[in-house]
Amino acid sequence: xxxxxxxxxxxxxxxxxxxxxxxxxxxxxxxxxxxxxxxxxxxxxxxxxxxxxxxxxxxxxxxxxxxxxxxxxxxxxxxxxxxxxxxxxxxxxxxxxxxxxxxxxxxxxxxxxxxxxxxxxxxxxxxxxxxxxxxxxxxxxxxxxxxxxxxxxxxxxxxxxxxxxxxxxxxxxxxxxxxxxxxxxxxxxxxxxxxxxxxxxxxxxxxxxxxxxxxxxxxxxxxxxxxxxxxxxxxxxxxxxxxxxxxxxxxxxxxxxxxxxxxxxxxxxxxxxxxxxxxxxxxxxxxxxxxxxxxxxxxxxxxxxxxxxxxxxxxxxxxxxxxxxxxxxxxxxxxxxxxxxxxxxxxxxxxxxxxxxxxxxxxxxxxxxxxxxxxxxxxxxxxxxxxxxxxxxxxxxxxxxxxxxxxxxxxxxxxxxxxxxxxxxxxxxxxxxxxxxxxxxxxxxxxxxxxxxxxxxxxxxxxxxx
RNA sequence: GGCGCGGUAGCAAAGUGGUUAUGCAGCGGAUUGCAAAUCCGUCUACGUCGGUUCGAUUCCGGCCCGCGCCUCCA
Numbered sequence: 001x002x003x004x005x006x007x008x009x010x011x012x013x014x015x016x017x018x019x020x021x022x023x024x025x026x027x028x029x030x031x032x033x034x035x036x037x038x039x040x041x042x043x044x045x046x047x048x049x050x051x052x053x054x055x056x057x058x059x060x061x062x063x064x065x066x067x068x069x070x071x072x073x074x075x076x077x078x079x080x081x082x083x084x085x086x087x088x089x090x091x092x093x094x095x096x097x098x099x100x101x102x103x104x105x106x107x108x109x110x111x112x113x114x115x116x117x118x119x120x121x122x123x124x125x126x127x128x129x130x131x132x133x134x135x136x137x138x139x140x141x142x143x144x145x146x147x148x149x150x151x152x153x154x155x156x157x158x159x160x161x162x163x164x165x166x167x168x169x170x171x172x173x174x175x176x177x178x179x180x181x182x183x184x185x186x187x188x189x190x191x192x193x194x195x196x197x198x199x200x201x202x203x204x205x206x207x208x209x210x211x212x213x214x215x216x217x218x219x220x221x222x223x224x225x226x227x228x229x230x231x232x233x234x235x236x237x238x239x240x241x242x243x244x245x246x247x248x249x250x251x252x253x254x255x256x257x258x259x260x261x262x263x264x265x266x267x268x269x270x271x272x273x274x275x276x277x278x279x280x281x282x283x284x285x286x287x288x289x290x291x292x293x294x295x296x297x298x299x300x301x302x303x304x305x306x307x308x309x310x311x312x313x314x315x316x317x318x319x320x321x322x323x324x325x326x327x328x329x330x331x332x333x334x335x336x337x338x339x340x341x342x343x344x345x346x347x348x349x350x351x352x353x354x355x356x357x358x359x360x361x362x363x364x365x366x367x368x369x370x371x372x373x374x375x376x377x378x379x380x381x382x383x384x385x386x387x388x389x390x391x392x393x394x395x396x397x398x399x400x401x402x403x404x405x406x407x408x409x410x411x412x413x414x415x416x417x418x419x420x421x422x423x424x425x426x427x428x429x430x431x432x433x434x435x436x437x438x439x440x441x442x443x444x445x446x447x448x449x450x451x452x453x454x455x456x457x458x459x460x461x462x463x464x465x466x
Numbered sequence: 467g468g469c470g471c472g473g474u475a476g477c478a479a480a481g482u483g484g485u486u487a488u489g490c491a492g493c494g495g496a497u498u499g500c501a502a503a504u505c506c507g508u509c510u511a512c513g514u515c516g517g518u519u520c521g522a523u524u525c526c527g528g529c530c531c532g533c534g535c536c537u538c539c540a
Binding site: 012029030031032033038039041042043044045046048073074075155158159160161163164165207228229230231232233234235236258259260261262263266267268269270271272273301302303305306307308309311313314316317318320321324327328330331352358359360361363364365366367368371374375431434436439440443447452453454455456462464 | 467472478488491502504
């Protein structure tokens, strides 16, 4: 039996995974800033870590999964102001929408979903510790900064040399900083902005401090895995390390995981480039029953450290493939009882997932299993297929319902709805009377409405969405 | 300028120093009243130039091309 190896950004290699406490894993993932719907690129990252959590749990680990919500930030304030609504109304609504999107993607809820505004106290404590250790200072503008050059390990995650960084080349550097790379821990309040009282004066936290404070509260000063999108590596995660290790003087995180981008064409999808689709608009453009899992499959069938291009064709392709799995499960209903995890294909699936979550190989194994199910018509093997898919959050829907889809059937021109079952019955009667012209006419009619008929050996007829 | 990632067949995507990845699409066959589904078979591969090697897509080096981070960003 293989054991899990994970690519660690910190060491830039795959390493055997060894949890701090045997059998337990603490996992922290950087969640959304809640001023707008998440886009499909965000969905990729959250899906990747959902896969990680599910696989760790399938492997027997007790996982504590923490994913934060950033609910205080410049963008949130700007958006609330431009909409003329209270900040809380915006963030609450966005959090609720985020939860809906996650549910559609079949993402497990984190065990803890801390919000920045509820951890101001721990953040201030942490900033206090940093100041007492000489790693933080108050600027002339009353902001509090982290002094990057006073933290020896700065740059170790992203492998940057302080002197090579071009801070301020693209954005003007705040004059109050001693070094252009210093980053803000606490921002002094300006009129009309939300603020909290503190020994540093009224203000609000900088972005990076929340993750250091909340991960420590939820998972301890040192924990197993910290994840996020590739772009968070620098400066966000680098700054988290500086804050946490600067304050606690012990390793912050053992394994850093970063998921690759989702691209539009050959550019990264991002809000600043305005080239994104929201997760919900993509799902809503797909079949209402199949859409969520289809998008999830599209996002996860490639390796999480490889970039992925978002196109309509690839989304369709993913849907076709996924329907193939469900077709097998419809034809051969999974047997009751425990699946045989000692089957060679199960072992290969496990090996693939244990090799840094190699989903392309894992799905290739599932395809072999699907063919085996179709050949042997073995309910036990179908059960294994469903069970293995289930370990990574797939193939749990009712196959019949999935394949029928959420069809809103209309006859085409007139928009009149079609009674599929009545037409199927009429066709059956026509077939019995050997009126094949009528039978074929009905097939054609349904086909143009997006319904495919499948005659079964016993004379029964199944239908599904095209 | 610094740091990093990648270039695999129509499309997508793994992997390996010598033996079929896999999927979608296509094509042929079996099957079907016709279809669909399924099964069987099948066609295009490893950016480029060198090096190491009995042998390289797979290791090493140069080059070309693409992308990312260095600002908020999943």
